[in-house]
Amino acid sequence: MAKTYELPFKLINPGLFHTESFVHGEWVKSKSGHFFEVIDPGTGNPWASCPTNDAADVDAAVESCHTCFESYKKISPRSRAQMLFKWDSLIRENREDLAMLLVYETGKPRSEAYGELEYSAGFTWWFAGEAERIQGTVFTPSTPDRRVFTIKQPLGVAAALVPWNFPIAMVLRKAGAALAAGCTMVVKPSPETPITCLALAYLADKAGFPKGALNVLTTDLEKTPELSEALCRHSLVKKVTFTGSTRVGKLIAKLCSDGLKKVTLELGGNCPFLIFDDANIDQAMGQLFALKWRHAGQACVTANRVYVQAGIFDAFLERWSTESKKLIVGHGADKTTTMGPVTTPRGVEKALSLVADAKKKGAKVLMGGNKLSDTTGYFFEPTVITGITDDMEIASEEIFAPICTFIRFETETEAVKAANDTSMGLASYCFTKNVDRIWRLFENLEAGMIGLNTGNSSAAESPFGGMKQSGYGKESGKDVAVAEYMTTKTGTLTVEGII
Numbered sequence: 133m134a135k136t137y138e139l140p141f142k143l144i145n146p147g148l149f150h151t152e153s154f155v156h157g158e159w160v161k162s163k164s165g166h167f168f169e170v171i172d173p174g175t176g177n178p179w180a181s182c183p184t185n186d187a188a189d190v191d192a193a194v195e196s197c198h199t200c201f202e203s204y205k206k207i208s209p210r211s212r213a214q215m216l217f218k219w220d221s222l223i224r225e226n227r228e229d230l231a232m233l234l235v236y237e238t239g240k241p242r243s244e245a246y247g248e249l250e251y252s253a254g255f256t257w258w259f260a261g262e263a264e265r266i267q268g269t270v271f272t273p274s275t276p277d278r279r280v281f282t283i284k285q286p287l288g289v290a291a292a293l294v295p296w297n298f299p300i301a302m303v304l305r306k307a308g309a310a311l312a313a314g315c316t317m318v319v320k321p322s323p324e325t326p327i328t329c330l331a332l333a334y335l336a337d338k339a340g341f342p343k344g345a346l347n348v349l350t351t352d353l354e355k356t357p358e359l360s361e362a363l364c365r366h367s368l369v370k371k372v373t374f375t376g377s378t379r380v381g382k383l384i385a386k387l388c389s390d391g392l393k394k395v396t397l398e399l400g401g402n403c404p405f406l407i408f409d410d411a412n413i414d415q416a417m418g419q420l421f422a423l424k425w426r427h428a429g430q431a432c433v434t435a436n437r438v439y440v441q442a443g444i445f446d447a448f449l450e451r452w453s454t455e456s457k458k459l460i461v462g463h464g465a466d467k468t469t470t471m472g473p474v475t476t477p478r479g480v481e482k483a484l485s486l487v488a489d490a491k492k493k494g495a496k497v498l499m500g501g502n503k504l505s506d507t508t509g510y511f512f513e514p515t516v517i518t519g520i521t522d523d524m525e526i527a528s529e530e531i532f533a534p535i536c537t538f539i540r541f542e543t544e545t546e547a548v549k550a551a552n553d554t555s556m557g558l559a560s561y562c563f564t565k566n567v568d569r570i571w572r573l574f575e576n577l578e579a580g581m582i583g584l585n586t587g588n589s590s591a592a593e594s595p596f597g598g599m600k601q602s603g604y605g606k607e608s609g610k611d612v613a614v615a616e617y618m619t620t621k622t623g624t625l626t627v628e629g630i631i
């Protein structure tokens with residue numbers, strides 16, 4: 133039985149709040165009739181419950197998307213753009229409520245929730261434009277009496293497996309591209325963040341997307357592998373997009389290989405952040421602060437390892453610790469909070485274990501390092517660690533918690549070698565005012581996105597994606613993101629009398 137909860141906050145538009153899955157324009161329960169709880173990470177208390185869907189629920193959702201696809205693929209790009217624009221307006225109109233839902237699902241402070249919404253609406257806006265920019269080509273090949281032309285066609289039903297750290301942005305980055313391309317989509321939100329996803333589905337419906345264009349299947353942690361596998365294996369699913377860990381990304385790639393499905397994988401990051409002696413220190417400090425402490429360190433593109441050149445190391449570290457002590461850790465809904473909890477109890481456990489391992493192997497904890505004990509929420513102290521060595525887990529694993537590690541370096545060659553010494557390659561950052569070095573670093577750092585004197589290179593108009601074991605495929609950016617949901621068809625015509 134679904135439990136009912138009193139919402140711990142008021143919504144301006146209560147119509148946004150849905151707790152059942154969304155399939156073919158209807159709010160539905162799972163076949164099993166089971167439910168799971170949605171927890172506020174700031175208190176550890178449940179505040180909603182949603183259906184626990186499993187493999188038995190997949191077929192109806194996919195069939196609905198497929199039925200819709202047969203007509204959706206034929207409507208004009210302009211009509212798709214208009215629906216995306218309408219969705220964009222509705223998301224912006226409901227910004228306050230969506231921000232509150234985000235706070236209670238993820239724990240992030242309200243200011244960051246507004247930031248995520250601004251970033252997220254960039255995707256609906258951008259992909260509305262992209263819908264009308266999809267074009268083919270015509271050219272004369274080496275055989276002179278022929279003409280060759282290409283068209284791009286949508287793949288069909290896409291499945292999106294979405295993470296909890298930026299649940300609105302990640303749904304819109306995936307669904308925006310798919311719907312612009314002419315695909316339909318089943319979204320499986322994370323167990324932590326189903327409510328924002330259901331609110332987006334509600335607004336998509338209000339924006340005029342046809343029934344089955346965007347379906348949502350919620351589920352809990354236990355049933356996530358079964359539900360995801362059924363989506364990946366369904367014969368009508370032609371494309372799978374996943375954001376999450378490298379371990380799970382590899383499983384998804386294997387599952388999709390049977391059906392030779394097109395896959396986009398946005399996986400783990402272990403991102404290096406390099407600060408050279410000649411950097412603008414205020415700039416580097418400000419950018420690192422925003423990047424590292426954002427969402428309590430739970431972004432795939434966050435700085436995992438901060439390398440500071442010897443000449444400024446001690447001064448930078450001292451200033452960093454002084455500034456970081458000013459963070460106000462608290463519930464995301466409290467207006468004074470500048471850092472919220474981590475989103476899951478697993479996050480706290482992992483942070484504790486990484487700190488313990490680093491300490492055991494000789495690292496020095498300059499501040500923090502502990503779970504906050506006087507609360508039932510999932511809080512971890514902002515933590516600063518030095519003396520990191522390669523054998524420590526914290527040096528090679530994605531931290532995903534408010535822990536900042538500092539490493540001293542002497543030369544550019546040494547810094548680049550250390551930065552690249554990881555299996556991951558999502559983002560790298562460097563701060564220097566030497567223009568030649570900037571260009572060398574841009575070419576030599578092994579990552580899909582390089583921030584040059586900036587700690588933020590994510591934007592709807594910029595291709596987002598990694599290399600090495602951070603995955604493949606691009607989300608956002610011109611042409612490349614919609615291309616992930618399309619196939620190119622080549623026509624070759626022999627033209628009599630043309631030569």
Ligand SMILES: O=CCCC(=O)O
Pocket residue numbers: 297298301430431432433590
């Ligand atoms: O955590 C992954 C996404 C972060 C971003 O889009 O900048």
